[in-house]
Amino acid sequence: MSALNKKNSSNRSQTEPAFVRWLLIAIAMSFLTLFLALPLAAVFGQAFEKGLTVYLDAIREPDTLSSIKLTLITAAVTVPLNLFFGVTAAWAIAKFSFPGKNLLITLIDLPFSVSPVISGFIYVLIFGLQGWLGPWLQEHDIKIVFAVPGIILATLFVTFPFVARELIPLMEAQGKEEEEAALVLGATGLQTFFLVTLPNVKWGIIYGVILCNARAMGEFGAVSVVSGHIRGMTNTVPLHVEILYNEYNYSAAFAVASLLAFLALITLAVKSVAEWKVRQQFENN
Amino acid sequence: MQFFKRHNNVLPGFGPTLGFTVFYLSLIVLIPLSALVFRTMGLTWGEFLATVTAPRVMASYKVTFGAAIIAAVINAVFGVLVAWVLVRYRFPGRRFIDALVDLPFALPTAVAGITLATIYSPNGWVGRYLEPLGIKVAFTPLGIVLAMTFIGLPFVVRTVQPVVEEIEVELEEAATCLGANRWQTLKLVIFPMLLPSILTGFALSFARAVGEYGSLIFIAGNMPMVSEITPLLIITKLEQFDYQGATAIACVMLLASFSMLLIINLLQKWSRRYAE
Numbered sequence: 001m002s003a004l005n006k007k008n009s010s011n012r013s014q015t016e017p018a019f020v021r022w023l024l025i026a027i028a029m030s031f032l033t034l035f036l037a038l039p040l041a042a043v044f045g046q047a048f049e050k051g052l053t054v055y056l057d058a059i060r061e062p063d064t065l066s067s068i069k070l071t072l073i074t075a076a077v078t079v080p081l082n083l084f085f086g087v088t089a090a091w092a093i094a095k096f097s098f099p100g101k102n103l104l105i106t107l108i109d110l111p112f113s114v115s116p117v118i119s120g121f122i123y124v125l126i127f128g129l130q131g132w133l134g135p136w137l138q139e140h141d142i143k144i145v146f147a148v149p150g151i152i153l154a155t156l157f158v159t160f161p162f163v164a165r166e167l168i169p170l171m172e173a174q175g176k177e178e179e180e181a182a183l184v185l186g187a188t189g190l191q192t193f194f195l196v197t198l199p200n201v202k203w204g205i206i207y208g209v210i211l212c213n214a215r216a217m218g219e220f221g222a223v224s225v226v227s228g229h230i231r232g233m234t235n236t237v238p239l240h241v242e243i244l245y246n247e248y249n250y251s252a253a254f255a256v257a258s259l260l261a262f263l264a265l266i267t268l269a270v271k272s273v274a275e276w277k278v279r280q281q282f283e284n285n
Numbered sequence: 286m287q288f289f290k291r292h293n294n295v296l297p298g299f300g301p302t303l304g305f306t307v308f309y310l311s312l313i314v315l316i317p318l319s320a321l322v323f324r325t326m327g328l329t330w331g332e333f334l335a336t337v338t339a340p341r342v343m344a345s346y347k348v349t350f351g352a353a354i355i356a357a358v359i360n361a362v363f364g365v366l367v368a369w370v371l372v373r374y375r376f377p378g379r380r381f382i383d384a385l386v387d388l389p390f391a392l393p394t395a396v397a398g399i400t401l402a403t404i405y406s407p408n409g410w411v412g413r414y415l416e417p418l419g420i421k422v423a424f425t426p427l428g429i430v431l432a433m434t435f436i437g438l439p440f441v442v443r444t445v446q447p448v449v450e451e452i453e454v455e456l457e458e459a460a461t462c463l464g465a466n467r468w469q470t471l472k473l474v475i476f477p478m479l480l481p482s483i484l485t486g487f488a489l490s491f492a493r494a495v496g497e498y499g500s501l502i503f504i505a506g507n508m509p510m511v512s513e514i515t516p517l518l519i520i521t522k523l524e525q526f527d528y529q530g531a532t533a534i535a536c537v538m539l540l541a542s543f544s545m546l547l548i549i550n551l552l553q554k555w556s557r558r559y560a561e
C-alpha cells in the first residue's frame with residue numbers, strides 16, 4: 001500500500017501542483033509553529049530567563065521538592081493499579097465474548113468524557129464533610145478529601161482508561177491461537193499469560209503506561225478540586241505551578257513547569273517509538 | 286455446535302478478570318459518578334431549574350459552548366490540512382512534526398495555561414504584536430478560544446490521518462481517468478470519504494474543550510458574565526460551600542458530556558461502516 005502511494009506520488013494527476021503542495025505545507029507548519037512549537041519554546045525560554053541559578057533555586061526550594069515527592073507518590077500508586085486493571089480488563093474483553101461487551105468498553109472510556117472538575121467533585125460529594133461518608137470519616141479521624149488519598153482517587157479516575165483502551169484492540173487483533181497452542185502444550189494459565197501474551201503486547205503496555213503516567217503527573221483540574229492546596233502537604237507539581245504563577249513568581253513557576261514540559265517531551269518520544277513498534281506488530285500479523 | 290458454545294474457549298481466567306474489571310470500574314468510576322446523580326435528585330425540580338438557568342450560569346454556558354464550537358471549527362479546518370500534509374507530502378522534519386502534534390495530550394494543562402497566557406499577554410512574545418492592532422487575546426473570550434484550540438488540536442489530526450492513509454490510489458486514478466481534475470477529485474471523491482472522521486474529530490475536540498479547566502483559567506480572565514467558563518463556576522460554588530448549586534451545574538455538564546459521547550459513538554459507527 002505505502003509502496004504504491006510512493007510510486008504514484010510522482011504521477012502529476014494524483015497530486016497537487018508543486019506550488020500548492022508547498023503552500024499547504026507552509027500553512028500547516030505555520031499553524032503548528034504558532035500553536036505547538038512556540039508555547040513549548042516559551043516554557044523553556046521563560047524558565048531560563050533569569051539564568052540557571054534562579055532556575056535551580058526554584059527547583060531546590062522545599063515546597064517544590066515536596067510537590068515533586070507527592071506527584072511521584074501519586075503516579076507510583078495510580079499507574080500500577082490502572083496497569084493491573086487495564087491488563088485484566090483487556091484479557092476478559094479481548095479474549096472472550098460475552099453479552100454487554102460493547103457497553104463495558106464504553107463505560108471504561110467514560111472518564112475521558114467527564115470534565116476534570118467533575119472528576120474531582122464526585123469524590124468531594126462522597127468523602128467530603130457534607131458528603132455521604134463525611135461524618136463517619138470525621139468520627140474516625142480519617143482524611144480523604146483535602147489530603148493525599150483524595151488526590152490519588154481523583155488521579156485514578158482521570159487516568160482510568162489509558163492502559164485498557166490501548167490493550168483491548170491490540171489483544172483483539174492478535175487473536176488467541178498462540179495462547180491456545182501454549183495451553184494445549186501443557187502451559188498453565190499464568191505461564192501462558194507471562195510467556196505468550198505479555199511479550200506480544202509489550203509495546204502496547206508501554207504506550208498505555210507512558211500516557212497514563214503523563215496524565216497522572218500532570219493532572220490539574222481534578223486534583224485541584226480535592227487537594228485543598230495545602231502548601232508543602234497536598235500540592236502536586238501542577239498545583240505548585242499555579243500557586244507560584246498566582247504569586248507573580250513567574251520565573252519559579254516556569255522553572256517548575258519546565259520539569260513537566262520535559263516530562264511531556266520524554267512521553268512523546270517514548271510514545272512515538274511504542275506506536276511504531278505496535279504498528280510493525282500489526283503489519284506482521 | 287450449539288451445545289459446545291459455552292465451552293469452546295479453552296483460555297482460563299474469564300471469571301476472575303471480568304469480575305475484577307466490573308468491581309474496579311464500579312468502585313472508581315460508576316459509584317462516584319452516581320453520587321452526583323443521587324445528590325441532584327435531592328433537589329426539587331424548581332430548585333434545580335432555578336440554579337442551572339441563573340443568568341450567570343447561562344452566560345457561562347454561552348462562553349464555554351460558544352468558544353468550544355469556534356475552537357473545534359478551527360481544529361477541523363487545520364486538522365484536515367495537517368493530516369493531509371503529514372500523510373501525502375514528504376518534507377524535512379515530517380516525522381518530528383508528526384510526533385509534536387500530540388504535545389497537547391502530553392503537556393499538563395496548567396503548563397499550557399500559564400504559557401499561553403504569558404505569550405499572549407500584552408507584552409508577551411505574540412501579544413506585543415497584536416496589542417498595537419487592538420487585538421486583546423489574554424484575559425478575554427478570545428483567549429479561551431485560543432487555549433481550547435490548543436488542547437483540541439490533536440483530535441482531528443489523529444482521527445483523519447489514518448483515513449487518509451487508507452485511501453486507495455486507484456480511486457483517485459479512476460476519477461482522473463473519468464476526466465475529473467484534481468480539485469474535483471478532492472471535492473467529490475476524497476472529501477466525502479474523510480467527512481465521517483472529520484466530524485468525529487470535531488466532536489471529540491468540542492467535547493474535550495467543553496470540560497476543560499486547567500489551561501483555560503489562566504488565560505480566561507474569569508470575569509463573571511463575560512469570560513467565566515462553566516467548570517470554573519462549579520469550583521466557585523464549591524468554594525462558597527454551595528454544594529447544591531455545584532451539584533446541579535455539574536449534572537448539566539455531565540449530561541452534556543454523555544450526549545457528546547453518544548454522538549461520538551454513532552459517528553464512529555458511521556465512519557467504520559464507510560470504511561468497510
